[in-house]
Amino acid sequence: MKFMIIVKANAESEAGKMPSEQLLTEMGKFNEDLVKAGVMLAGEGLHPSSRGARVRFSGSKRTVIDGPFAETKELIAGFWLIQVKxxxxxxxxxxxxxxxxxxxxxxxxxxxxxxxxxxxxxxxxLREQEKRLRAQM
Structure with missing residues (x-):
């Protein structure tokens, strides 16, 4: 089973505050543990929403909304993709x-x-198409 682990943003991450050296060290160790256990597929931190955009779909119309986005508790600051049982x-x-x-x-x-x-x-x-696309990735 694959799981996306989503780190929610807060006011500090949205302000662009970078983690301390201590936290980066601790996260590096945690990531190393995930990799050694064979469960980590991907993991990244994200820039604040002020550097992002959203595309809103309404029928065939597309509207681009530039960040920042107001509600920080609903924003994502980073993620891991893991495969576990x-x-x-x-x-x-x-x-x-x-x-x-x-x-x-x-x-x-x-x-x-x-x-x-x-x-x-x-x-x-459709399954075969998906299988081919995944092989190409």
């Missing part, structure tokens, strides 16, 4: 994580959909 295992990994913001924050754990979750609508042809 269960949600419980993902939770245990997150509980071992150093506090990524050095102040109040929240980490969300979301399971990534796999091919079987899409049901019959994900036809054999």
């Amino acid at each position: 269960s949600k419980e295992e993902a939770i245990e990994w997150v509980k071992r994580c150093p506090n990524p913001m050095e102040s109040d924050t929240e980490i969300e754990i979301r399971q990534v959909l796999d091919d079987d979750d899409f049901g019959a609508e994900f036809t054999p042809e």
Whole structure:
């Protein structure tokens, strides 16, 4: 099972405050533990929303909205993508994580959909296309 571990932004991360050397060291150790355990697929920090944009879809219309975005508790400051056996295992990994913001924050754990979750609508042809695309990545 794949899980996206989402680090929620706070006022400091949205202001562009970079982590301390101590936190970077602790995060490096945590990432090393994830890699050694064979569960880490990806992980990155993100720039503040002031450097980002959103594209709003309304029918065929597309509207670009430049950051920053007002509600920090709904923004993402970083993520990990891990592959583990269960949600419980993902939770245990997150509980071992150093506090990524050095102040109040929240980490969300979301399971990534796999091919079987899409049901019959994900036809054999679409599955084969997806398999080819993943091989190319």
